[in-house]
Structures are given as structure tokens and as C-alpha cells.
Amino acid sequence: MERPDRPQTIKIKQVAELAGVAPSSVSRALNDHPDVSAEMRARVLAAAERLGYQPNFLAQSLRRGVSRTVGFIVRDISIPLFAGIVKGAEQALESHGYSILLTNSLREPALEAKYITVLEQRSVDGLILSLQSESSPDTLAALRRLRVPAVLLDRELPGFDLDAVVFDHAAGVRDAVASLLRLGHRHVGLVVDSARIRASRERRRGFLRAHEEAGLAPAAGAIVEVGVFSPRAALEAALSLLDAKPPPTAIVAGDSQLGVGLLTALHERRLRQGIDVDVVVCDDVDLLALMDPPISVVQRDAEEMGTVAAQLLVKRLADATAPPMVTVLPTRFIPRGSTGPAKRAGT
Amino acid sequence: MERPDRPQTIKIKQVAELAGVAPSSVSRALNDHPDVSAEMRARVLAAAERLGYQPNFLAQSLRRGVSRTVGFIVRDISIPLFAGIVKGAEQALESHGYSILLTNSLREPALEAKYITVLEQRSVDGLILSLQSESSPDTLAALRRLRVPAVLLDRELPGFDLDAVVFDHAAGVRDAVASLLRLGHRHVGLVVDSARIRASRERRRGFLRAHEEAGLAPAAGAIVEVGVFSPRAALEAALSLLDAKPPPTAIVAGDSQLGVGLLTALHERRLRQGIDVDVVVCDDVDLLALMDPPISVVQRDAEEMGTVAAQLLVKRLADATAPPMVTVLPTRFIPRGSTGPAKRAGT
DNA sequence: CTGAAAGCGCTTACAG
């Protein structure tokens, strides 16, 4: 009942011996070096093939000074948006021969900073970062020490000159709120994360712009900020809106977790979306369309963000001197059953 | 407007020079080698600290023959279950100094096999695998060539003697179906993935066991298998159940994607869960509890599966000779509003 | 207890 002995890993030296040439020639032949005779190439390829030779990536990386590895820090991979981004990035990077080292910062700036350093120590060629805040001193210090390129996701770090991919949150929220105002809503609420990050600032901007364009003033206390995100804080923020006197007739939740908080709050208050309070969630999670009534959303393409981030990084690795690029990705309001004519407009 | 010159990476040689000792002594001091004098240790630590020395992981890995890196192949990280598993595994592995190289097989056996090889070439110390099938020849061949340990998630590969973590799907489905039968349902449907994987076989087993224990026979055609998963196939499988004559009074969906398929099918047929047809979904996604009525689920702990897989792998890396372990994780039926007394029992 | 040497598995100037 012994395990069969598995063959040892084949090294370049063994290929060289079988082919009757020098290891350096094997390397050149396998790496498509121009100055290799046809005969040499054939002998080497045959020997490599026969032995099933696979070059050791670690050794190549050490010698070449390039690892074809990208570090990816997300706040929490179990949040669907981030999972989508990572999926998009992974596929795009893979097509260029890169692999992803993934870590979760769990929204802790200390971990974020630590992982930036750890990943650099692991010789990643670059980083893709979904940071928690735009002002954590630890993270900023780690970024200043960083000696490889980084692409930022949905954040802006003034003074850092990094490539970035951001969503045009303002446009989607503006369209959603404009639609609500057109439907007669006069008291629309907005729940966002801390205004210390770009995404929340942009959503607020879209919200205000829609009001401005409609010649209307937002209700007092219409915008609620969740300082540090947690499910509990999201729920409480939503409850505080629902419990306002008068309460809003429609509420926009800044992302899917805030959306879950809002729906939980509705549930606790025995209210229904689209009937008692109109609802928009900024993120299109598939189940939202299957609720009753289906929930209107501001949609964004997570995978595309990942794909674009990967492309920016690959470009940056090819040309360190090009000016940093910020790509803006669209968001789109999709009205569904949870938004409609205001029933209690002006309550 | 020049960028400030960032300091070059510090190497062991520079630490040695500053401390006035040999590089080998620096290495020993930093790696807590027993035979190092207190004075040597102090000088080296001071010099390393002063220069901000961080050993090059690639070089250490190559020399030590160990990379503290684990390869993780998931079918699709954007599926919440897998995201949860990866999160759990990442945290557990990180606490042991391991990082994760993540790849998505996209359910394609050819990619799965390729990534097993690629990850091995990248010198991972071990693999955690969420495979598509239990019988893909490419994958099995790649696994036979594999020279590092692997932990299997929710799959069984006879003849491979691998560590594995699996869910006790049968128990949760059995409890769910038993509950439905007790409530008077006499025609319960089950949608599962291909029976060629353990998870589906176990769910079917739980389904049959509940009937057996109740002394009842499952309705003809009660179990529908989705051969190769796709959203479309999931929808069609659910529709075929709903369109049966007579239709089931309750349906159990084998996982969250099949659940989405089922809910979409209900939507298309203008039926409501818990009112027209009772519904159980095997996976607790947070929005399911917020639907109206809330959906009964068979819950499992994705993060725990990741944590346990990581622990098994770490143990295996410490002791290659211990017998392979299969850890079984519980699943739990949580009744909610989408299941209740059969209204059309026996229709 | 410390240092000099060898070596992990490659690649790449450098001769020839």
C-alpha cells in the first residue's frame, strides 16, 4: 500500500545533460533568445518536453528581478462588490501571466499598512488597493515607503500621483434622486459611509445636484453618514432616518451593505419598500431584483473595475514614466418596483 | 517637481557592513538561531532596525525550499460561498505567516488543471481546491503529478488520500424536508447540481432519508439535476418543477445560485414563495432573510470551511505522514416565512 | 560562537 514514488522536480541542469548542451543554452532556447540555432532549439525543446521540465518560478523571479505577481488588498472579500472586482482583475492579470496574492484588511488601517509592507517584501511587481480610508497615517506612510506601482480603487490620495479607477457615483445617485423628485418625493434621505472617502462625497454631490437641478432644497437631516462602517451602524443610520419627523418618503442607500441595513430597518419597523417608503440601493445584487417589489438600484460593474485596474497596472509596469491615469467608470440608475409616485409626498 | 528618490532596498550585506559582522551572522541573529551571542544579536538587530531591513522573501523561499504561500483555486470568487471560504482561509493562513495565491477556474476543468500546475510551478507549499467535478481527467492527472499537499473542499476523490473539508449537506436537507413533510407537504421538489459531485449526492440522500423516515415516497420526478451549472440551466430546472402536473407544493434549492434560479422562476410564473409554493434555499445569504416572506434556509458556515481547510493544510505541512483527515461541517435548517403548512397539499 | 564557502535554480553579460 505504498504511495508510488512521484518523480523529482526536473531542473534545468537535467535538461541540459539530456540534450548534451550547457544550462545557459537551455535557458536561452526556452526563453526565445534570438541567438539560438534551430538545431539547438530543437534538441532543447525535445529534452524539456521529454522530461516534463517546468522552470522554477521563484528562481526566475529572483534572478530577473520580476515576479509576475500582484498584491491585492481588499477590505473584505466576502463583500460581493470586492469579490467581483477581484474576479475581474484576476482574469485580466492571468492573461498577462500575473498571479494575485490576496489579503483582507478587514477595514483595519493597521492591517492595511502591514499588508502593503508584507506584499512588497514578497516581491510583488505591483499592488491593487481597495483602501478603507483616504487618511490613515499608517497606510499613507506605508505607501510612501512603497517602491512598486499601486493602483487605487475608488479612492483619491492627493499628493500621491497613483493610477486609479473610480466610479462615477455622483451620476447614478443624481439620476436616482432626480427620478424620485420627479415622482413627487419632497423628502428623500441618503445614507452613506464616512464622507472622508471619495465615494461618499460623490454620492452626496449627486444627491445635492439633483435637488439643485430641480430647484428644491434637501430636507434637513436628509443625509446620514455612517462614521465607521458596521452592520449595526448601518442599521442605526437607517433607523434614524425612518424615525425622523416627518420621515423621508424615499431613501437611497449608498452601497449594498447600507442597503441591507436599510432593508433590515424597514423590516424592524414593519414597513415595506416601495409601499411605505421608496428605496434605492447603490449596488445591483441579484436578489434585489427578486424582492417584492423589486428594488431599484444604482448599478456599477465590479468586474470591469477589476479589469481596468489590472490593465492600468500592466501598463504602468511596462512604462513607469507615463503620467498617472484615473479611469472613471459609469454608474446607472435602474428603476424598479421599489420606487414610484410619492404617496405621502409632503406628509 | 521631481519625485523624491526613494531609498534602495536594503540587503543583508548592508546590514552586515553596518554591524561589522558577516552576512551569515546577520542571518542567524535575525532567524533566532540558538548559537548567537547576546552581543551579536544586539548589534545586528540595531543595524537592521536602523536600516529598516526586510529580508527578501523570494530569496529566503528559494534557499529554504519553502515559500509560505498557498495556492487557492475556486470556481468563482464572486459566488458568496467561495468568497466566505477564501476569507476564512486567508485569515487563518495569515496567522501562520502564509499568503494566498488566488485563481478562478471559472468551472472549466482545463483551467483547473492548468492552475494546479501553474501554482505548483510558483512553488506554493500546498493547495486548497474547490474543484468543479470529481471526475475531470485533466484535473485528476494534474493532481497525480502534484508534489505538494492539497486540501479538498466539499469533494471526494477516491484513491487520492487527500485531506478534505466537507459539509454535512444530507443532515440539513433531511431536516428541511422532514419539516415540510410534517407540515403536510406531500410533493416536495429538489433542485441540485450534477449528481456527479458529493454535495448533490448528499442532498439527494438527505431528501430521500426524510421521506423514508416519514414513511412516504417522493413524488415522481421530484429531484431535478442541473447537469452543468449556469444561471439559465438553474432557471430551467426550476421552471420544469413548477410546470409539473401536479406541481410540487414546496421546493428545496441546493445552493444559493440554484436559489436565485428558483426565485427567478417563481417571478416568471407570478408565484410567491411561502404563499403559492414553499421554498428552502441551501445557503444563508443575508438578503434571503429580508424578503417577503423571509426565506427558509439550510445554513452552512463558509468561513469556517476556509478556516478548517487552512488548519488541515498547516498540519499537513508540519507532518506529511499523518493519515489524511476529512472534517465534516454541520448544516442547519432555519425555518422562516417561506415554509409553512401545506395549503394545496395533495393538489 | 563566528566567518567563509557553497548552493537554492535560474538568467545574462562576457568570452570565444
Added chain:
DNA sequence: CTGAAAGCGCTTACAG
């Protein structure tokens, strides 16, 4: 066009 040598940045037997 090919081979011998050096070197990527470390660690670890081996002397002393």
C-alpha cells in the same frame, strides 16, 4: 551561436 562564470539575496552545513 555556445559555454563558463557570475550573481539574484538569502541560509546553512562546515571549519575553526
